[in-house]
Amino acid sequence: MVLAKFPRLPLAHLPTPLEPLPRLSAHLGGPRILVKRDDCTGLALGGNKTRKLEFLMAEARDQGADTIVTIGGVQSNHVRQTAAAAAQAGLSCHLVLARAVPWDEPAYEISGNVQLDHLLGAQVHLLPGGTDRGGALRRIEKALRSQGRNPYVIPTGGSNPTGALGYVACAMELEEQAGARGEKIDYLIHATGSGGTQAGLVAGFHVLGSQIQTLGIEITADAEDISTKVQTITRDTARLLGQGKPPPNEVSQVIAGYAGSAYGMPTEQMRAAVRLAARLEGLILDPVYTGKAMAGLIDLVRQGRFSADQTIVFLHTGGAPGLFGYTSYFQDE
Numbered sequence: 001m002v003l004a005k006f007p008r009l010p011l012a013h014l015p016t017p018l019e020p021l022p023r024l025s026a027h028l029g030g031p032r033i034l035v036k037r038d039d040c041t042g043l044a045l046g047g048n049k050t051r052k053l054e055f056l057m058a059e060a061r062d063q064g065a066d067t068i069v070t071i072g073g074v075q076s077n078h079v080r081q082t083a084a085a086a087a088q089a090g091l092s093c094h095l096v097l098a099r100a101v102p103w104d105e106p107a108y109e110i111s112g113n114v115q116l117d118h119l120l121g122a123q124v125h126l127l128p129g130g131t132d133r134g135g136a137l138r139r140i141e142k143a144l145r146s147q148g149r150n151p152y153v154i155p156t157g158g159s160n161p162t163g164a165l166g167y168v169a170c171a172m173e174l175e176e177q178a179g180a181r182g183e184k185i186d187y188l189i190h191a192t193g194s195g196g197t198q199a200g201l202v203a204g205f206h207v208l209g210s211q212i213q214t215l216g217i218e219i220t221a222d223a224e225d226i227s228t229k230v231q232t233i234t235r236d237t238a239r240l241l242g243q244g245k246p247p248p249n250e251v252s253q254v255i256a257g258y259a260g261s262a263y264g265m266p267t268e269q270m271r272a273a274v275r276l277a278a279r280l281e282g283l284i285l286d287p288v289y290t291g292k293a294m295a296g297l298i299d300l301v302r303q304g305r306f307s308a309d310q311t312i313v314f315l316h317t318g319g320a321p322g323l324f325g326y327t328s329y330f331q332d333e
């Protein structure tokens with residue numbers, strides 16, 4: 001087992017379910033569509049960051065950390081899951097939240113994920129828009145060290161090779177589920193933001209010699225930057241796994257066109273996709289990541305990108321708490 005040598009803390013409810021979406025598949029009239037329910041990882045309302053935190057929190061423990069520090073936007077799902085992991089481990093937690101999304105709805109700053117951050121007992125440092133995030137993070141780390149604390153700093157989205165191991169594990173889990181049911185999966189489609197999820201999946205499928213292709217729908221409105229991140233973390237993760245030959249860059253497919261004007265800014269296509277998944281399948285997506293990824297999936301199906309005999313899996317990476325920061329956007333009907 002390629003992952004056996006890496007310390008890991010069990011945080012997620014695994015394996016997450018792999019379920020068919022028959023009404024959505026029929027509605028779109030294209031390939032068969034399944035959903036991999038990583039929104040059901042269990043930790044404090046779940047999401048994809050929990051898998052990464054299994055490896056990151058184990059590293060923190062092994063380094064004798066007494067404080068976890070991480071960074072994200074005000075409605076960051078990563079930050080919320082990190083606060084929960086720290087609470088569960090009995091560690092203190094500092095969260096650097098950047099006001100990066102020009103979405104002015106009062107709920108955005110108090111509801112959803114940020115409400116949960118406070119509930120989980122984390123210390124929240126709210127940065128005004130335009131603040132140098134890296135600099136703020138380093139200042140907080142330095143201040144903690146000068147107080148005699150031993151902080152462990154997790155990067156944005158938990159996206160480094162250690163965090164990506166969580167998605168190497170997910171690639172293996174999916175292959176095993178598919179194998180056990182005699183399913184052949186052609187594509188795995190998901191939202192890609194800080195790159196660690198896609199990098200782990202690509203590195204994992206490469207190690208397994210799997211034919212599953214990963215399509216990352218980018219949600220940052222900066223496809224070039226995210227492509228570079230995915231490729232860099234994929235290469236470094238393959239190296240960490242002891243793979244002589246990393247996967248070629250071409251297999252890291254980042255698809256642009258569904259992010260809208262900026263990260264976190266809602267789009268009409270996203271709203272339609274969130275409603276469709278809710279009304280056809282009772283499946284709750286989110287406005288920032290999975291709603292935009294589903295909008296991409298729907299559009300790719302309509303463009304004829306997949307044939308009717310193919311099977312595609314939508315990786316539900318979580319994020320539903322973020323819906324509550326966008327209440328007004330979903331109200332007018």
Ligand SMILES: *Cc1c(COP(=O)(O)O)cnc(C)c1O
Pocket residue numbers: 047048049076077078157159191192193194195196197198286289290317318319320
């Ligand atoms: C963080 C996040 C993603 C993107 O994962 P990355 O590893 O950052 O690319 C997708 N969906 C949700 C809900 C997230 O919180």
